[in-house]
Amino acid sequence: MRIRIPATTANLGCGFDSFGMALGYYNYLDFEEASKASVQIVGHGAKHLPVNAQNLILRAAQAVYDSTNSGSAMLSIIAHNNIPLSRGMGSSSAAIVGGLYAANHVLGQPLSKDKLLLLATEIEGHADNVAPALLGGFIVIVHEGNEQRVKRLALPPSLKSVLAVPDFTVSTKRARFILPQKVMLTDAVYNLSHAAFMVLSLAEGDLHGFGEMLKDRLHQVHRLKLIPGGGAVAQAAQAAGALGCAISGSGPTMIAFYEGEKEQGIAIGEAMRSAFALERIQADIMLVSPDNIGTLVV
Ligand code: HSE
Numbered sequence: 001m002r003i004r005i006p007a008t009t010a011n012l013g014c015g016f017d018s019f020g021m022a023l024g025y026y027n028y029l030d031f032e033e034a035s036k037a038s039v040q041i042v043g044h045g046a047k048h049l050p051v052n053a054q055n056l057i058l059r060a061a062q063a064v065y066d067s068t069n070s071g072s073a074m075l076s077i078i079a080h081n082n083i084p085l086s087r088g089m090g091s092s093s094a095a096i097v098g099g100l101y102a103a104n105h106v107l108g109q110p111l112s113k114d115k116l117l118l119l120a121t122e123i124e125g126h127a128d129n130v131a132p133a134l135l136g137g138f139i140v141i142v143h144e145g146n147e148q149r150v151k152r153l154a155l156p157p158s159l160k161s162v163l164a165v166p167d168f169t170v171s172t173k174r175a176r177f178i179l180p181q182k183v184m185l186t187d188a189v190y191n192l193s194h195a196a197f198m199v200l201s202l203a204e205g206d207l208h209g210f211g212e213m214l215k216d217r218l219h220q221v222h223r224l225k226l227i228p229g230g231g232a233v234a235q236a237a238q239a240a241g242a243l244g245c246a247i248s249g250s251g252p253t254m255i256a257f258y259e260g261e262k263e264q265g266i267a268i269g270e271a272m273r274s275a276f277a278l279e280r281i282q283a284d285i286m287l288v289s290p291d292n293i294g295t296l297v298v
Contacts, residue, residue, distance in 0.1 A: 001105065002030050004298050005098045006136065006291040007083045008090030009161070009255050010128035013214040013246035014194035015140070020128035022136040022291035023161065027083050027091075028298070029057070029098040033106055034076035037061075043081035044091065056092060056123075060099025063119050068110045073103055084284075086169035088249030093129035096120050101134070101295045121148060129249065136294030138202055155290035156205055162256045162265050163248060163286040164233055164272035170226050175250035178222050187217035207259045211243020214257070220247050227252040229279035233272045240271035262287065 006022040039055045049055065053062075061073040079098070083091040100116045111119075113134060120130035131139040131150050142149040194213045201209030224230045227247065234245040237256035241264055245256035254272060258264050269285035276283040 001032065001102070002028055002298050003098060003101055003105070003295055004028050005094040005101070005133055005295045006090075006293075007288075008093060008129045008132045008249075009088070009163075009253075010090070010126075010132075010249040011216070011219070011246065012198065013216040013220065013244070014191045014198060015128075016191070016216065016218050017126055017128055018141055018195065019198075020132040020139045020141070021155065022132035022139075022294060023089070023163075024289040024291045025082065025089075025286065027094045027098060028080040029102055030078040030080070031075050031102040031106070034074055037073055037075055039077040039079060041079050041081060043079075044083065044085050045081055049085075056095040057099035057102075060096040060120070060123055061103035063123060064100055064103035064107065064111060064116075067115070067119065068107060070107055075102060075106060077102065084165055084253075086171055087165050088170070088172075088247065088251045088253045089163070089165070090129040090133055090249065092172075093120070093124055093133045096123050097130055097133040097295055105297070117150065118148065132291075132294070134294050136292045137290070140199065153199070153202055154292045155202070156207065157289065158259050159207055159210070159290055160258050160260075160265055161288050161290070162237070162242070162258065162269045162272065163288060164237075164254045164256075164269065164276060164283040165286060166227070166252050166276055167282045167284075168252060170223075170250060170252045172250040175223050175226060178226070179219055180222070183218055190215075190217045207243055207257070211257050214244030214246040216246070223247055223251050227254070229276045229281055230254055232278065233275040233283075236271040236275035237268050240268045242268045245272075 004026040007025040121127040198213035237245040242256035248255040
């Protein structure tokens with residue numbers, strides 16, 4: 001059996017820890033029941049990710065077995081990792097969602113998607129990558145005490161993204177550690193109004209309105225210190241015609257959006273690549289459409 005799990009981008013500027021979006025770029029997981037648990041990794045992380053019980057895919061699979069009292073997860077898994085690691089593109093969420101989904105499939109789907117999402121959030125610590133990886137589309141997550149509410153909007157196919165993936169990593173842990181615990185009321189209101197405007201723009205299909213809201217005063221200003229050239233990359237994308245640009249998740253990847261022909265995306269990508277190059281940073285450019293499906297058996 002093979003499933004595919006999309007990459008994701010979280011935050012989208014103003015929606016820190018609240019917004020996520022699935023991207024049409026995928027990891028694949030081949031799995032079958034076996035006499036013992038095993039995982040083999042192909043692609044990113046093949047040389048250094050653990051393949052014992054510490055492996056994130058196996059841990060997630062075991063969480064499904066545990067919550068259904070099904071014993072040990074005896075799965076043989078081959079993970080085809082296309083999503084780069086520690087770049088803000090949801091690689092760990094893809095591993096978690098993949099493991100959960102595979103285990104649930106093997107057990108005959110005892111757990112609902114809501115339950116899978118709760119397990120995924122428990123393992124990942126925040127839901128803004130795992131939710132779009134599982135469900136696809138644009139996701140808003142609200143936490144109320146121990147409760148988690150999720151709303152989803154399908155993304156218009158005309159919305160396209162350009163990712164500039166630099167050749168260095170930033171751990172989410174570090175990118176969270178540097179954030180101040182208190183914010184100015186004016187900055188909170190700035191993000192609040194931008195976030196609301198972004199969702200309404202998407203709901204109306206107003207992609208310019210969406211792009212203009214890819215701004216933030218809560219986290220990006222601090223995180224750009226970990227991304228040399230990141231601010232210039234955003235300006236370059238905008239100057240080349242992007243609807244807007246933000247740090248993807250906790251970075252260091254920068255994501256810009258555009259509407260229209262591929263040539264436009266290529267021009268935006270070149271501008272982003274050149275801006276990183278001024279800091280002597282090499283970046284891979286990826287042109288990616290949104291994903292409205294989420295994790296899927298293929
Ligand atoms: N919302 C999380 C953060 C996403 O920005 O730290 C991590 O990918």
